[in-house]
Amino acid sequence: MAPQLRTLEAREWDTWYRTLERAFGGPPTPPETRELWQSLTEHDRSIGAWDGDECVGTAGAFSLRLSVPGGALVDTAGVTMVSVSATHRRRGLMTAMMRRQLDDIRERGEPLAALVASEPDIYGRFGYGMATQQLSTTIDTTRVRMEVPAGEGADGVSGVRLRYADPVSALTACEAVYADQVSGRPGMPARPPGWERLSVLTPQGGGGDGSPLQCVVAERDGATVGYARFHNTPQWNLSGAHGTIVLRDLEARDPGAYAALWRFLFEIDLTSTLVAQNRPVDDAWQHLVSDVRRCERQLRDGLFVRLVDVGAALAARTYRAPVELVFEVTDPFCPWNEGRWRLAGDTGGASCTRTRAAADVTLHVRALASAYLGGVSLTALARAGRAGRAGRADELSRGTLARASLAFGNEPAPWLPHSF
Structure with missing residues (x-):
């Protein structure tokens, strides 16, 4: 008999999620991250493919609102957690799950579906097109300077004060800064309650040799106007320190706060490399650096959109x-x-x-x-x-x-x- 598709029940979540983990390989999801994904799962929007008692396929969707040109937030199905077990490939399971999912999205009245593709080649046949790209960079901060315009305050960056903050304690203030940016840049989702916690979790596979997540907030007149979250990975050899800063995310309400945060990242003691793995393709730091050619830049696909x-x-x-x-x-x-x-x-x-x-x-x-x-x-x-x-x-x-x-x-x- 062909595997049967059915809506996920809460009691089946662990089995369903283990099927997803096995399909993607790698280490198990850290417990805190797993717990959060379980709390965010919308069971009535999640599909399991079952071969008898065995779960052999998964697909889900989140009820999101996505920013579009003009600033409107459009109801969007955030397609997620899609997998087919290696034992059940080429049996039409993916097509069956996509068919059922898009029919459901249409019935719910959501004009858009969107996803991040593990393999972009899969989703084109279902009508998804690459709609955004992301910029990654690795910068040698011993050879590239951040040239912040001077003259707008004693520190040259519009009177901005930077301070370290506990990432969790600062989450509410940082999330307010993020929310302010959403309508101004298409492709950004308005994060439903609970989603802000994803930004302060340990990355998949743990933090490696890097520091725990660090957070620096930018303040002006006592109000939070920007933030940067990052990991610091120290490294030493006979010539001295050459640590690496890995940027998780950075948002700012104005150019002064934005420039102050980037300059801070460039100038952290005992480091010589700055890595940012997902930034907008038009990110302004590219026009503030002294030598953009020495900033190793790469583009890759980001969000795939489907007009339902x-x-x-x-x-x-x-x-x-x-x-x-x-x-x-x-x-x-x-x-x-x-x-x-x-x-x-x-x-x-x-x-x-x-x-x-x-x-x-x-x-x-x-x-x-x-x-x-x-x-x-x-x-x-x-x-x-x-x-x-x-x-x-x-x-x-x-x-x-x-x-x-x-x-x-x-x-x-x-x-x-x-x-x-």
Whole structure:
């Protein structure tokens, strides 16, 4: 008999989660982290595939609100904890779970689904497109300086005071700073209660040889205006100390606090390397360093987005320039999205409705998903051609694709600050 899919019951969570851990390999999840994930699991949105008494597949979703261009927070299914046991590969389990999940998301009225892909190749066939990227860097701080503009206070950084704080005790103040940033950068999720605890947990596999999580807050006039959380990994040899700072996260309400925190990280005693593994592609530190070429930078995929309801999703965001055109959408996995849609919008809002008018642009829903948050150009997707991995985007009316691409773009660049 084929494995059976059913909604997860609370008593089955341990078995279900062990199936997930086994599929991903590596060390067991630390107890504190496991306990938090268990408390955050939405059982009615979690699926288990069962072969008799054995759990052989998992998939879940969180009820999130994702920032989109214009600052709206759109109801989004945060797809998570997807796995299939190695013993049950190539039996259609993944497709069956994705089918059931997207049908449920549609029934709940959520316009978007989003995920962080362990293997990006898997999710394109279900209509997910890469919508954000993340920047990683390794900086030799003995050769690269942080050049903070002077003149706005005795310390040169707008009168900001930095102090060490206990990461847990400072969590409420830091979370308020994070919340202030969400509507200003597409791709950031508004964290539901309890989610803030993820940012202060020990990383998967433990802290290694590094320090426990450290936190420095930036204050101005007694108010918290920014924070940085990081680990300090000491290292010594015959030439002296050359420790490494690994940045977990950094947020600030204004440029002065932002610059003060970055300069602090550059100048920590007994260290010579600064590593940041997930920053926005347009992060401003790149314009404050003395030599950007010596900052080893790498890009990788971040958030993958899926438009579950094309009309509602496109109407939920704003557009950088006025746009009015008809899209013809191809979506074989969610055929309710297929057909022609008239989009009209600008910086003040948008509408997107069904139409029988002639199409200006034809495109696969995966291409539309990639462009949705404003970080991927529709014209670039069109240049990839029909064989492009992101799905096609073809212009039928001359000039419409360039106008649409301009309208869909956004500053700042979209970014997902953490996995889920």
